[in-house]
Amino acid sequence: MPITNREIPMPATRQPAVAGKFYSAATEQLLADVRGLLATQPIPPEGCWPKALIVPHAGLRYSGPIAASAYARLAPGRDAIRRVVLLGPAHRVPVRGLALPSATEFSTPLGRVALDAAATQLIRSMPQVVVSEEAHALEHSLEVQLPFLQSVLADFTLVPLAVGNASPEEVAAVLEKLWGGPETLIVVSSDLSHHQPYAEALELDRATVEKVLALEGGLAPAQACGAAPINGFLACARRHALAAQLLDLRNSGDTAGDKTRVVGYAAFAFARDEELGAALLTTARMAIGAELGRAQPHWPVHAALEAAGACFVTLHLHGALHGCIGTLKAQRPLGLDVRHNAAAAAFRDPRFQPLVESELDALSIEVSVLSEPERLDVSSEAQLLERLVPGVDGLILDCDGKRATFLPQVWEMLSEPREFLAKLRAKAGMPADFWSPSLKVYRYTVNRWSE
Secondary structure, eight states, rough: BBBBBBOOOOSSEEOOOSSSTBBOOSSHHHHHHHHHHHHHHHOOOOTTTOOOOEEEOOOOOHHHHHHHHHHHGGGGGGOOEEEEEEEOOOOOSSSSSEEEOSEEEEETTTTEEEOOOHHHHHHHHHHTTEEEEHHSSSHHHHTTTTHHHHHHOSSSSEEEEOBOOOHHHHHHHHHHHHHTTTTTEEEEEOOEEEEEEHHHHHHHHHHHHHHHHHHHOOTTTTTTTTTHHHHHHHHHEEEHHEEEEEEEEEEHHHHHHHHHHHEEEEEEEEEEEEHHHHHHHHHHHHHHHHHHTTTOHHHHOOOHHHHHEEEEEEEEEETTEEEEEEEEOEEEEHHHHHHHHHHHHHHHOTTTTTOOOGGGEEEEEEEEEEOOOOOOSSOOOHHHHHOOOOOTEEEEEEETEEEEEEEEGGTTOSSSHHHHHHHHHHHOOOOOOOOOOEHHHHHHHEEEEOO
């Protein structure tokens, strides 16, 4: 039977279930094993660490070297990462949705890790989140990650989620609630193909890797046992403009097993695509400069600039707003959309005087790239307020020719949802308490870069 959202008594500490099987149960030996694996990896750049990892979860002798290639990247964030959201497939117990444990801490031979009480409370009321002792009691996909995390991070809390039958949208909604900033790390635990001959596994796993690198999702369990959490995470990675990097790809035939029936392992790191940010900001500044008669070099080149996209360009002059123009729906290549909106914000925003040559160098630019707007099926203000995610959602109201939007950045000034909605209605020329059956409501997210 599927696990239901019920409280099941469980000891406060979830004891290790696979110590002595998947990794050493002896503290000193386990510490030496993990440190030895990490020591084989290159030293990462200072001050830069991934937002998320995908790592395998077999026994240490099988997938440990591959996992180490990802965990070594966390060294610069040792003291800054304070919370780890850890997702893995539920192998032993059928689960509908994502299962939290009822324990308050997890234990390994390297010590105890406290669960993040505030974060778990934040998601417990979500319909796709359940509480299950059974789902966590013997689950190895989460447990085997802890010795690595305990070795590379100084002090962190944990949000462990065993993922069962859950849609990408359900997983992504939970991750968005927990996304946080640089203090929060997302780790998805998954192996790749299972029990294929070596040559076939190579072909299957390479195809899976290409999908992950493209942030495509749509993986099936035969491609990755953690397909459900991966697909949900990749939806978030697209929204947050993360770039994927393959760190290692091998299988058990390469590490500690024979090649007749192998299990595939890959490690990925995901970080914000700063190359795209630089290209967007440079494009915006060049577009403004071109209208002022400044000679321009070649436009920046980035694959994302060639794809259809929608953006807002926001300008500040000496710290004060000096223009904000954008597009809500992708209708042309993103690079062209940035050029058009940057020039419009600088010279054709009716609220401000057109920019002059002497002001260009003092101008600061922010580019926000929008996700595809999602129509919300809500029939009342109460339903809308329940669906909104403050700080994350941009909102569009559209009714009888009146239309307005607030970017997610507006939450920084209007943090209370009712006030946010009332001000947006006013911007659209609607009464503060307006509601109508013909009102169309859309939400979207943005990725933003600023100078």
